[in-house]
Amino acid sequence: MSQISLTFPDGNSRSYEAGVTPADVAADISSSLRKKAISATINDQHWDLQWPIDADASIAINTMKDEAPALELVRHDLAHIMARAVQEIWPETQVTIGPVIQDGWYYDFDRTEPFVPEDLALIEKKMKEIINKRDEVRTEIWDRKKAVQYYQDRNEPYKVELIESIPGDEPLRMYWHGDWQDLCRGPHLQHTGQVPADAFKLMSIAGAYWRGDSNRPMLQRIYGTAFRNKEDLKSHLHRLEEAAKRDHRKLGREMDLFHMQEEAPGQVFWHPNGWTVYTTLQDYMRRKQRAGGYQEINTPQVVDRKLWEASGHWDKYQEHMFVVEVEEEHAKEKAINALKPMNCPCHVQVFNQGLKSYRDLPLRLAEFGSCSRYEPSGALHGIMRVRGFTQDDGHIFCTEDQIEAECAKFIDFLAGIYKDLGFEKFEIAFATRPEKRVGSDESWDHVEGALEGAIKSTGRDFRLEEGDGAFYGPKLDFYLTDAIGRTWQCGTFQVDPNLPERLGATYIGEDGNKHRPYMLHRATLGSFERFVGILIEEHAGKLPFWLAPRQVVVATIVSDADDYAQEVVAALQAAGVRAEADTRNEKINYKVREHSVGKVPIILALGAREVAERTVTARRLGENRTSVVNLSDIVPQLAHDATPPDQRG
């Protein structure tokens, strides 16, 4: 047997026979380590304690103290244990796959009877029994034929398909948790008892397509969450509760921002408060775009299908468009229009009016474009995913050489806006050429190079999404992470030589000939609807003062302060602050509570003292201390806070 050298994290190394397992190594160090060991990290690879090591390597023995491998193993073993539990309770159930995901795992099953919520408790109980059995976990490598045969015999067609889809003819790894077997890459724990029985919870049941393909069978998915200990699980469940409190649908009602109703699914009825947020944001964007060199335009809502046919959208998205048919008395045929699902084709129409010179480029057109898309019913989500929305859309017509500079300019533009709105960080995803595409490789090289160069010139990082670009050009997507860790695509920047081609856009170049411009699609917020939703959730309803729909409530403590309250409100309103008086015959406690629930940032309380001294007692949302300020001081102070960030001196 040849010898190999294993190097430990502290830099020391020891010599072992080739084929030694991490379990042996741990035992060699100490019996207590052997007991505590859960896995190893071999050359940065997560390694099962049972897997042999055949060559020189770095090694670290992991215990429950090592968070990443511990969570990975606990969740992965729980996936197997859950599948075993389900098959023990309902033997006719077929198993498919069960990966580890953020905060937990899921496993997909095929079973005729649907799981019901009460089943979760049943499964959890069975899982705890399995854990308490401390069943050994062991692994073997099988050849493909044997594995296929095994699963065919057991009537597990999904597993057979999985094996057949694994490329090459490499051997397959099998794992046993007690007598229960699953095809699995591993690694796993050493026995089921290593899983903490009190640190997991089954969360929900959902449908999911086999292999993520909507043409294939719908399976039943059970989600679970797990941590290393009870406390971590508890704090995770607590975080979920907190997250639910900042749901924009709940806050939208509590703050009286908007509502939605059955007669207009996926569309928003904005209430005065919500519309104040919306228009304040829109006014801000309008000023930013003007300063950024855009010219604002507006285009029609109802457009003949001919234009959508020409743009190619009719062909591809017809069933997702709201079609409007009009019967005119003398017309030969019915006019078929569609509510515009996007603004791009209309912007090309504006560009196409009159001759354009290369001197006009880059030409930046912007529109707060209301779009309608018949989104699938299951896609709708509050005001985040809707059927009627307004994009802060813009199209830049330019030459190929201008793309890089325009892109860099846009990234800076977007970053400044996100910062003003309270988002310091955002993620850029760079999607490159897909397999099916139009245009020459040279052209793709050049355009992709321009985008990459632009990102780098701003000194930002990006995530590469190879092959995810549109068939006609690469794009950048800008993602924001909300306070609960969910990411939302908001901004976008897309290079498009295709639509100008289809719709015949040209400009006269220096050489006096007609040329085809590039069209850059870009949006900063994405849609106002979604962005307002994200703002609400990110700030848990406590919007930045300048965006808050109700900025100040002047609440009286005694009715003798009513006149003074009106005076204070008038002074604030004159200074541009959204202020209102609350002179109802209610206790100050009641008023404070009500306006706090309504997320009013500043409450000014007025009693006899304030009237006499011409002061106000201010209370900021979320704080329970108050401060007494002279009326003459508070007005300019709040007026400053109420000024949008781009207009502050």
Next chain:
RNA sequence: GCCGGUGUAGCUCAGCUGGUAGAGCACUGCAUUCGUAAUGCAUAGGUCGUAGGUUCGAGUCCUAUCACCGGCACCA
């Protein structure tokens, strides 16, 4: 669109095996003028998402349909 769940007063929710709808908060009225997250009392308010059906009788059972929620698929 697919799988599962839900749909009762403005809001949050209760209503067991079918017998003709209940609470708290909000609203309104009266009393209270009370210093920082709910003052007291009283009145009023729904035909139970919608449409059919079973039944002597349905919020409660059945069918269809719509919307919403959790996922999946989709997102020009």
